[in-house]
Amino acid sequence: MAGCDLGGRGVLVTRPAAQADGLCALIAEAGGRPIRLPTIEIVPPVDPAPARTLLRADWDLLYFVSVNAVEQALALVPAAHWPRAARIAAVGRATAEALAAAGRAPDLVPSDSYDSETLLRHPALAEMAGQRVLIVRGDGGRAVFANALVERGAEVAFAEVYRRVCPAHDVAALLRDWDAEVGLALATSNRVLDNLVELIGPAGRAPLLATPLAVIAERTARHAGEIGFARVEVADRADDPGMLAALCRLCAVR
Known part of the structure; x- marks a missing residue:
């Protein structure tokens, strides 16, 4: 620099x-x-089966909260077998780049600050009634994005594809x-x-x-x-x- x-x-x-x-x-x-x-340290989930099943289901929106979420999801299910979701969202630039490298470039990325709060202001997420959303994350991640989408009428599930240990x-x-x-x-x-x-x-x-x-x-x-x-x-x-x-x-x- x-x-x-x-x-x-x-x-x-x-x-x-x-x-x-x-x-x-x-x-x-x-x-x-x-x-x-x-x-x-990023380690696999104790039981990967639930996340693997969710990643292969059909969703209106897939939201990846980090580069780790992308990498660990790929370790469970290759991108070619992810559902043809109507939209894919990434929390920020690095996550978007990881998705693009996997052949699934996101449709929604925050324009300035890279966090869930900023993404929630995107016009495409203003009306979510009846939408099925899968949030791909680690164990026990934040619920800000999920709670907001539920309030907007979405059905939200979590695919916890990794654990974080000290x-x-x-x-x-x-x-x-x-x-x-x-x-x-x-x-x-x-x-x-x-x-x-x-x-x-x-x-x-x-x-x-x-x-x-x-x-x-x-x-x-x-x-x-x-x-x-x-x-x-x-x-x-x-x-x-x-x-x-x-x-x-x-x-x-x-």
């Missing part, structure tokens, strides 16, 4: 291990030091050298942030909360403020360049 200099700062990258390479490369190119600490890490060395090693942190969801706080533990809470934090949604920024983070910057876009830009803005603030 032109004009971005992370100045040698260590950046705590909390994304799942399989999804961190691109952002870590951008951080390094901008003069930062990526520190990988994945706080979520991996085990030995953070003793990281805590010992925190002030010298960690200058910035990032979190891509409330769950990622909660797991980070849990992994760091009481001994590291104070230095963690003092570390400038970049997030991809206003709701995660609010959650971070409730936890006690002192400085939080929201990315303009929910992708790697957007996250890097947020990190760079944190560095620019004195």
